[in-house]
Amino acid sequence: MYRLVCVHCDAAYAPDQIIYTCERCGHLLAVCYDIDTLTIERDVWNRRPLSVWRYRELLPVRGEPVTLQEGGTPLYHLKRLGEEMGLAELYAKHEGMNPTGSFKDRGMTVGVSMALELGKTSVACASTGNTSASLAAYAAKGGIPAVVLLPAGKVAVGKVAQALMHGGRVISVRGNFDRALEMVHELCISHGLYLLNSVNPFRLEGQKTIGFEVIDQLHGVVPDRMVLPVGNAGNISAVHKGLQELIALGFIDRLPMMTGIQAAGSAPVVNAIEQNLPELIPEANPETVATAIRIGAPVNAEKALTAIRQTGGIAASVTDDEILMMQRDLARKEGIGVEPASAASVAGVRKLVESGIIDRDERIVCVVTGHLLKDPETVVKQCEPPIEIDADLQSLLSALHLHS
Numbered sequence: 110m111y112r113l114v115c116v117h118c119d120a121a122y123a124p125d126q127i128i129y130t131c132e133r134c135g136h137l138l139a140v141c142y143d144i145d146t147l148t149i150e151r152d153v154w155n156r157r158p159l160s161v162w163r164y165r166e167l168l169p170v171r172g173e174p175v176t177l178q179e180g181g182t183p184l185y186h187l188k189r190l191g192e193e194m195g196l197a198e199l200y201a202k203h204e205g206m207n208p209t210g211s212f213k214d215r216g217m218t219v220g221v222s223m224a225l226e227l228g229k230t231s232v233a234c235a236s237t238g239n240t241s242a243s244l245a246a247y248a249a250k251g252g253i254p255a256v257v258l259l260p261a262g263k264v265a266v267g268k269v270a271q272a273l274m275h276g277g278r279v280i281s282v283r284g285n286f287d288r289a290l291e292m293v294h295e296l297c298i299s300h301g302l303y304l305l306n307s308v309n310p311f312r313l314e315g316q317k318t319i320g321f322e323v324i325d326q327l328h329g330v331v332p333d334r335m336v337l338p339v340g341n342a343g344n345i346s347a348v349h350k351g352l353q354e355l356i357a358l359g360f361i362d363r364l365p366m367m368t369g370i371q372a373a374g375s376a377p378v379v380n381a382i383e384q385n386l387p388e389l390i391p392e393a394n395p396e397t398v399a400t401a402i403r404i405g406a407p408v409n410a411e412k413a414l415t416a417i418r419q420t421g422g423i424a425a426s427v428t429d430d431e432i433l434m435m436q437r438d439l440a441r442k443e444g445i446g447v448e449p450a451s452a453a454s455v456a457g458v459r460k461l462v463e464s465g466i467i468d469r470d471e472r473i474v475c476v477v478t479g480h481l482l483k484d485p486e487t488v489v490k491q492c493e494p495p496i497e498i499d500a501d502l503q504s505l506l507s508a509l510h511l512h513s
């Protein structure tokens with residue numbers, strides 16, 4: 110039904126092989142379906158609830174999945190912000206509305222299900238936070254232990270709280286995310302834990318359903334552009350892969366311009382696109398308030414560069430100030446609460462519209478990736494503290510500048 114195929118040299122591997130990189134060239138693997146042998150009917154999909162598992166024929170899991178009912182997230186029309194930018198068709202897919210508050214759940218429902226199907230009894234990941242929160246929850250649901258490695262002091266408190274409460278073995282590494290990922294990769298190879306970072310081809314299969322849901326929510330219309338924040342570049346690659354499969358199935362006839370947004374202090378993909386480099390040059394010391402995309406050596410860069418280039422998309426960076434301003438704007442003008450990394454996608458649109466790169470008649474879908482409550486500390490720092498008053502009506506009226 111499917112094989113694992115190297116994204117670089119096309120070497121193919123059996124689906125039940127526990128393997129994360131190509132034995133021949135060391136590059137990543139992707140799940141490759143024999144589309145002609147699949148029978149998929151749109152009507153059947155449409156009768157199922159909007160969720161990751163609506164699309165199960167295009168997912169690798171064969172048995173009952175480990176699920177917490179992920180996906181089916183809202184697609185909001187950003188009416189007010191769109192008007193301000195002169196965009197009539199600006200949308201946000203709110204992935205913060207997943208079970209643990211980020212799109213990582215789409216990947217983990219598939220990844221942990223596959224871990225069990227492959228007979229694995231423990232799972233592990235390195236994480237800027239959301240991956241660990243999600244893995245801990247799905248490992249709990251699946252009844253197996255999870256080890257998660259976090260870069261010390263650089264993870265938002267809500268995410269650590271989740272990983273701990275769901276029973277993950279949480280290890281704080283005195284090093285950055287990129288180093289933690291190298292370490293956990295070695296641990297998994299040497300000790301047989303199942304690795305669920307975005308090097309894992311099955312995880313990305315779940316994440317590609319973001320694109321499927323967007324098409325369904327727009328009643329079959331392909332947006333002109335999809336905009337995603339880019340950290341390890343797995344998500345933008347996954348969405349691109351999924352939409353290519355819909356083309357192969359004849360369900361859609363074109364791809365959106367895949368557009369990746371990074372934080373200015375952590376922008377190796379943007380540099381590679383701007384300078385037209387064949388390969389990415391890692392950023393040794395990535396820095397940004399948007400900790401979920403504070404990644405200097407994105408492992409999925411090769412696929413992301415292809416996705417952006419082949420679809421006529423673009424990559425752009427935004428400053429921390431622009432990110433935080435958009436986080437506030439989304440919260441106050443649209444009622445949408447997201448964490449900083451998520452606001453990067455919409456902040457990128459604002460910048461690209463102002464610089465004339467985005468046309469005002471485009472239909473644009475931004476993926477906002479994680480929930481506001483993930484990172485309460487960054488929120489509290491930006492906002493005026495509550496006004497504390499004595500417990501009488503007069504004090505209340507004067508605090509609100511009202512006459513008695």
Ligand SMILES: *Cc1c(COP(=O)(O)O)cnc(C)c1O
Pocket residue numbers: 211212213239240307338339340341342343344345401402448450451478479480
């Ligand atoms: C993981 C994550 C990202 C980055 O996604 P990649 O697949 O690593 O590019 C962006 N935003 C949030 C909230 C995330 O959790």
Ligand SMILES: [Zn+2]
Pocket residue numbers: 115116117118119120131132133134135136
């Ligand atoms: Zn290869």
